Amino acid sequence: MVYALIGGTGVEHLSLEKFRTELIDTPYGSVSCDIGFWGEKEIVFLRRHGKDHRVPPHKINYRANIWALKEIGVKKILSTCAVGSISDRFKVGEILLPDQFLDFTKSRIATFFEGGENGVLHVDVTEPYCPSMRKIISKAAREMNLKITNGGVYVCTEGPRFETPAEIKMFGILGGEIVGMTGVPEVILARELGMCYASIGLVTNIASGIAGQPLTHVEVIGTMNSMKKIVAKLINNTLGLLSPEQHECRCVSGSGEADMF
Secondary structure: OOEEEEEOOOOOOOOOEEEEEEEEEEOOEEEEEEEEEEOOEEEEEEEOOOOOOOOOHHHOOHHHHHHHHHHOOOOEEEEEEEEEEOOOOOOOOOEEEOOEEEEEOOOOOOOOOOOHHHOOOOOOOOOOOOHHHHHHHHHHHHHOOOOEEEOOEEEEEOOOOOOOHHHHHHHHHOOOOEEEOOHHHHHHHHHHOOOEEEEEEEEEEEOOOOOOOOOOHHHHHHHHHHHHHHHHHHHHHHHHHOOOOOOOOOHHHHHOOOOOO
16 A cells, blocks of 8 residues: 545545545554545545544544554555635635645644654654655646645644634744644654655635634635535546655655664
8 A cells, every 4th residue: 555645624525436444553543544446546545534524633643643554554645634824825725735834733742753662763854745746746736727836834733723813923924824733743743654745735714814704614614615626636636646666755764763664
């Protein structure tokens, strides 16, 4: 199993062909995944928030999810995330591929390496999102005449509340361009285990204090529903272009100092 799709808000109901559901045991808990075919590619589909979107961002078992994917042989992870726009660069309904992040989470364990048997790993995240996978996603978008932006600074907050206008203003001053609640520590954990990871950011709303009106989860879901078909086609085209060989990237070296798998 080389490829995995982690589906976030609004993408939980995508379905595979000829799939089976497996429960994968990890040192951090059990993870339910669907394993089947998307077109001609066999992939693992993991619902980040669970089947009925019952798991809030700060309660997601990120370590179990990423460990489970590594355990069954996944090498390349494609994820989706709903984001709010902080920058004039991104409008509602647009798609981007983050290349950097700012971590404003508070209670999440962001490493597999907490000392003891696993030791300590100071993983390099100069390029947290696989540059080679982002190029492939961009190529897939061009082939379907879809405009996407390759690059953007993702701000991850704890959630589940939306951010205050003061926080959004601060994030903008620091260089943040989009904001979400699930991208970290997912991307870090994938790097620690030497997997390529790229995220498709779907702009579902304008961030608090910019839009001039209160934010609602209904608004986010509504925008996601309108983007479902184009997102599915982008994922399909991307999977068609991905190959199992190692890309020209340094993602696999993330776990170079460790010997866990």
